[in-house]
Amino acid sequence: MSNPNTERDWPLWEVFVRAKRGLSHQHVGSLHAPDAAMALRNARDIYTRRSEGVSIWVVPAAEVVASSPDEKDSFFDPAADKAYRHPTFYEIPDEVQHL
Amino acid sequence: MTPLATYALRLGDDALILAHRLGEWIANAPQLEEDVALGNIGLDLLGQGRLLLTYAGEVEGAGRSEDDLAFLRGERDFVNLQVVERPNEDFGVTIARQLAFSTYQLAMYARLEHSTDATIAGVAAKAVKEVDYHRDHATQWVLRLGDGTDESRRRMQHGLERIWPYVEEMFVTDDLESALAADGVAVEVAGLRPEWDTYVDAVLAEATLERPTPSWTAEGGRSGVHTETFGYLIAEMQHLHRSHPGASW
Numbered sequence: 258m259s260n261p262n263t264e265r266d267w268p269l270w271e272v273f274v275r276a277k278r279g280l281s282h283q284h285v286g287s288l289h290a291p292d293a294a295m296a297l298r299n300a301r302d303i304y305t306r307r308s309e310g311v312s313i314w315v316v317p318a319a320e321v322v323a324s325s326p327d328e329k330d331s332f333f334d335p336a337a338d339k340a341y342r343h344p345t346f347y348e349i350p351d352e353v354q355h356l
Numbered sequence: 357m358t359p360l361a362t363y364a365l366r367l368g369d370d371a372l373i374l375a376h377r378l379g380e381w382i383a384n385a386p387q388l389e390e391d392v393a394l395g396n397i398g399l400d401l402l403g404q405g406r407l408l409l410t411y412a413g414e415v416e417g418a419g420r421s422e423d424d425l426a427f428l429r430g431e432r433d434f435v436n437l438q439v440v441e442r443p444n445e446d447f448g449v450t451i452a453r454q455l456a457f458s459t460y461q462l463a464m465y466a467r468l469e470h471s472t473d474a475t476i477a478g479v480a481a482k483a484v485k486e487v488d489y490h491r492d493h494a495t496q497w498v499l500r501l502g503d504g505t506d507e508s509r510r511r512m513q514h515g516l517e518r519i520w521p522y523v524e525e526m527f528v529t530d531d532l533e534s535a536l537a538a539d540g541v542a543v544e545v546a547g548l549r550p551e552w553d554t555y556v557d558a559v560l561a562e563a564t565l566e567r568p569t570p571s572w573t574a575e576g577g578r579s580g581v582h583t584e585t586f587g588y589l590i591a592e593m594q595h596l597h598r599s600h601p602g603a604s605w
Binding site for chain 1: 389392393396492493496500
């Protein structure tokens with residue numbers, strides 16, 4: 258393309274939406290936007306247009322620090338064989354939701 | 357048509373025709389995200405248009421439905437402002453049109469929320485939140501394009517020049533509107549001008565854009581006089597319904 262101002266200049270943003278009060282924000286996807294204010298508006302249009310949310314966070318995707326697939330074994334495997342770390346030894350009352 | 361039916365039809369036609377124009381951006385906007393944003397705004401307007409056309413048909417009492425009014429009227433029977441039918445051209449022109457019309461529509465609906473006509477008041481109360489967002493969307497883009505690169509500023513200024521001849525028509529109050537306003541049903545658009553000026557001037561100043569001084573002004577939309585592109589819009593909007601009479605989803 259001859260026009261330099263194409264989508265390649267628009268950074269990627271990760272979008273987190275909180276469905277209702279009391280819940281935490283959940284990652285719902287990503288989008289392109291020229292800046293944070295427009296990213297929020299685009300997120301509103303793309304991810305909450307059917308009343309999915311009461312709050313939106315947008316985070317520059319470049320700022321997300323991710324674990325490396327190469328470190329998968331040392332990061333995650335040690336947790337797998339220690340049953341005493343899992344909350345499986347007590348009953349969850351019916352009244353407790355979203356746990 | 358009764359004055360009330362005509363009034364509802366005017367507001368409804370504005371919303372319907374602008375919704376159609378915004379729909380033309382889908383798959384053509386600069387970004388996928390902008391396709392969705394403009395499509396959303398168009399759908400908000402379509403919702404307003406449906407309610408108002410339905411109401412116009414009820415008040416008229418001749419059995420015409422929203423579809424009859426949207427798809428079976430001729431070009432000269434539409435009473436929308438000419439500004440909403442103006443072609444999209446480029447993104448700058450579209451955003452200039454959005455700024456001009458959404459600022460006008462927001463000022464009007466904010467007053468129509470208190471209309472003595474319950475249906476008009478109800479539509480306005482629902483729409484005012486939608487249009488507040490439409491105005492914000494346009495404002496954000498005018499600021500970014502105006503105060504952006506040399507090219508974006510040039511094109512945003514060009515957009516303003518293209519749309520400004522159609523601004524004056526928005527604020528013309530005729531006898532029908534005055535009579536309904538005296539009953540508390542309608543709002544006299546002439547009185548909305550100061551609020552519109554204040555908002556738009558502030559946005560243009562912050563965007564480092566110049567307010568155009570058009571050498572001519574459009575007129576006649578409310579009496580069915582439209583610009584040369586309107587017939588094509590109507591043809592595209594109506595052809596499916598006219599080709600398959602009575603078809604439904």
